[in-house]
Amino acid sequence: MIPLARAFNEARVKTWLIGGQAVELLCGGAVRAHDDIDFLVRAGDAGRALQVLQDLGLTQVHGSLEAGNVFYRRADLLVDVVPVLEQPPRCVGDLAGLTLPTAFLTDTPVVRDGVSVNTLTPDMHAALKGVVSAFYGAPMREKDLVDLAALRRCGFDG
Numbered sequence: 001m002i003p004l005a006r007a008f009n010e011a012r013v014k015t016w017l018i019g020g021q022a023v024e025l026l027c028g029g030a031v032r033a034h035d036d037i038d039f040l041v042r043a044g045d046a047g048r049a050l051q052v053l054q055d056l057g058l059t060q061v062h063g064s065l066e067a068g069n070v071f072y073r074r075a076d077l078l079v080d081v082v083p084v085l086e087q088p089p090r091c092v093g094d095l096a097g098l099t100l101p102t103a104f105l106t107d108t109p110v111v112r113d114g115v116s117v118n119t120l121t122p123d124m125h126a127a128l129k130g131v132v133s134a135f136y137g138a139p140m141r142e143k144d145l146v147d148l149a150a151l152r153r154c155g156f157d158g
Contacts, residue, residue, distance in 0.1 A: 001025075001037050003118040004079065007056060013049045014042035015118060016105065018082075018128060023147045025110050030111040032146050035073070036078035040105075043092060046083040053079060070095030098135050102129050122156035123151035 001021050006014045017025060019038035019108065026029050040047045047063045050072070057090045058072035058079060068091055069082045083092050089104040090096060104124050129144040140148075 001117070002113050002115050003054070004037060004052075006040075007042075007052045008049065009116065011048055011052045013045040013052060015045075015049065016084075016107075017041040017117055017119045019080075020143060022125060022148055023150050025112060025117055025119055026122055026125070027067045027106075027150055031150040032143060036080050038080045038082070040082050040084045041081040043085050046081065047118070049081055053081070058084065064093075066093050068095035074105075093133075098131055100131065104128075122151050122154075126151060128155075 001017065002037070005015070005017065016039065017037070018040055019036075020032055020034050021037055024129050031040060039049070039080070050060075050070065056074070056111075058074040058077065061071045061073045061078075063070040065081075065083050069080055072079045072081070082095065084090065084105065085092065088102060088107055089100040091100070101124065104120065106121050106124065108119050108121050108154040110119060111117075126148055129148060133140045133144070
C-alpha cells in the first residue's frame with residue numbers, strides 16, 4: 001500500500017485509502033487479512049491514477065471508471081479504484097446511488113514509512129460500511145464488522 005500511495009502522491013493524484021487497509025493505517029497495526037487495496041480517487045485524477053497503476057506493472061482485470069470502479073492486478077496484488085466527485089461527495093456510474101455524508105471526503109493524512117497516505121476520518125469509514133451495506137440491501141459483511149470492532153478498540157466510535 002505504501003508504494004502505491006507514494007506513486008499516487010508523486011503523480012499528484014488525489015486519493016483516499018479505504019477498506020481494511022485504511023482501518024489498519026488508522027489503528028497502527030494488523031486487523032485482518034486482505035483481498036485487495038481500495039482507493040477512492042478524485043474523478044478528475046482517475047485517468048492518471050490508472051496510468052500510475054499501469055506504470056507499476058498492474059493490468060486491468062475488470063470494471064471501468066465509467067462504471068464506477070475498476071480493478072487492476074499484478075500477481076497477488078489487486079487494487080480497486082473508485083472515482084468520486086467531491087462537491088457534493090458522490091460516486092459515479094453503477095455506484096452513483098450511494099448516498100455519502102457531506103463530510104465524507106474530509107482529508108485525513110497519516111504518515112507511514114515517510115509517506116503521507118490520505119484516508120477518511122474514522123467516522124466516515126464507519127459510515128461507508130453502512131452505506132455500502134444499505135446500497136446492496138445486504139447485511140454487513142464479516143470483514144466490515146471486524147473493521148468496525150477494530151476502530152472501536154482503537155478508540156474511535158465507529
